[in-house]
Amino acid sequence: MSEKRCYYEVLGVERNAGNADIRKAYKKLALKYHPDRNAGSAEAEAQFKEVTEAVGVLSDDDKRSRYDQFGHAGLAGAGQNDGDIFSHVQDLFADFFGGAAGGGRSQRGPQRGRDVRVRQTLTLEDAVLGCKKELQLQTPVECVACKGSACEPGTQPQKCKTCEGAGQVSTGRGFILFTQTCPTCEGQGRVIATPCKRCEGAGWEEKARSVTVTFPAGIDEGHRLRVAGQGLAGKAGGPAGHLYVDVALAPHTRFERQGLDLIARKQVNFAEAALGATLPFKLLDGTVRDLDLRAGTQPGDVISLAGSGAPDVNGPGRGSLHVVVQVEVPKRLSKRAKQLLKELQEDLAASDGNETSAS
Numbered sequence: 001m002s003e004k005r006c007y008y009e010v011l012g013v014e015r016n017a018g019n020a021d022i023r024k025a026y027k028k029l030a031l032k033y034h035p036d037r038n039a040g041s042a043e044a045e046a047q048f049k050e051v052t053e054a055v056g057v058l059s060d061d062d063k064r065s066r067y068d069q070f071g072h073a074g075l076a077g078a079g080q081n082d083g084d085i086f087s088h089v090q091d092l093f094a095d096f097f098g099g100a101a102g103g104g105r106s107q108r109g110p111q112r113g114r115d116v117r118v119r120q121t122l123t124l125e126d127a128v129l130g131c132k133k134e135l136q137l138q139t140p141v142e143c144v145a146c147k148g149s150a151c152e153p154g155t156q157p158q159k160c161k162t163c164e165g166a167g168q169v170s171t172g173r174g175f176i177l178f179t180q181t182c183p184t185c186e187g188q189g190r191v192i193a194t195p196c197k198r199c200e201g202a203g204w205e206e207k208a209r210s211v212t213v214t215f216p217a218g219i220d221e222g223h224r225l226r227v228a229g230q231g232l233a234g235k236a237g238g239p240a241g242h243l244y245v246d247v248a249l250a251p252h253t254r255f256e257r258q259g260l261d262l263i264a265r266k267q268v269n270f271a272e273a274a275l276g277a278t279l280p281f282k283l284l285d286g287t288v289r290d291l292d293l294r295a296g297t298q299p300g301d302v303i304s305l306a307g308s309g310a311p312d313v314n315g316p317g318r319g320s321l322h323v324v325v326q327v328e329v330p331k332r333l334s335k336r337a338k339q340l341l342k343e344l345q346e347d348l349a350a351s352d353g354n355e356t357s358a359s
């Protein structure tokens with residue numbers, strides 16, 4: 001079993017299957033092998049992990065294309081994190097399996113709902129200035145048609161004919177009797193003869209819900225925000241889980257961020273650099289500040305504006321804005337500009353000569 005099976009084979013889908021078909025296939029298999037429905041079966045758990053890993057790759061466009069090109073090797077070391085995929089899927093199933101519909105373990109009393117994790121990409125403006133966003137989340141809920149039974153309304157699960165409802169079958173070999181989990185019903189003792197059409201026999205479906213999340217000013221790439229009580233609902237009066245939002249930053253055209261500091265570039269012309277100038281500079285929040293260039297500013301010189309960086313989410317501090325000066329050399333010149341530059345050239349050459357002879 002050390003050889004990894006083909007992910008398409010694991011899910012039983014064609015290589016050109018669309019995302020919807022992949023999720024559909026996964027739903028069915030995950031339901032069949034879910035640990036809560038196969039208490040203690042190491043085999044079912046291994047199969048559940050296998051289908052979960054497969055869907056984690058095939059439902060992600062980037063990972064799927066790498067897998068299509070290079071097979072399992074294409075994913076090695078590429079940030080493929082089994083634990084991560086697994087926890088995500090656990091969240092997806094938590095609501096359905098965590099409670100009464102689970103069938104396997106029946107825990108009584110209040111239970112806290114599971115936590116949910118999502119990733120949100122923010123613009124630099126939103127991250128530095130703070131913002132409110134409505135996040136759309138998919139939450140698994142009991143299928144309204146079959147109420148979670150997975151049977152088409154009006155039908156019942158049937159007693160498994162292979163094991164007569166025992167969930168196990170025994171085979172005799174000589175004097176020794178082997179007992180194993182029934183292969184037909186996977187130990188359930190019942191089979192669903194007519195799966196619910198609405199949820200395709202899954203017993204649950206996804207429901208969209210929106211949560212408004214406040215991102216505090218200064219939040220940065222890699223930060224995780226906790227939104228209390230916005231995870232999945234608790235059971236039997238237990239509190240809801242939490243929603244965790246992992247923050248990512250989109251690249252910005254004018255600014256780079258380094259911790260609390262912002263870095264930007266400013267194009268100035270040769271005359272401004274040589275003579276010095278006060279130039280307007282638009283900050284991230286749209287306000288304009290004066291940038292003071294001293295006479296003789298060199299390309300690559302940095303002008304720092306303290307307090308114009310990002311605020312510290314954890315305290316009163318604030319970073320700086322560092323503006324790197326870039327000196328433009330004009331590509332086209334008017335007649336007059338050409339004439340003036342020629343005069344300047346002569347002047348520079350003369351003073352150059354003076355310096356050389358003086359030293």
Ligand SMILES: [Zn+2]
Nearest residue numbers: 143146196199
């Ligand atoms: Zn249903």
Ligand SMILES: [Zn+2]
Nearest residue numbers: 160163182185
């Ligand atoms: Zn059976």
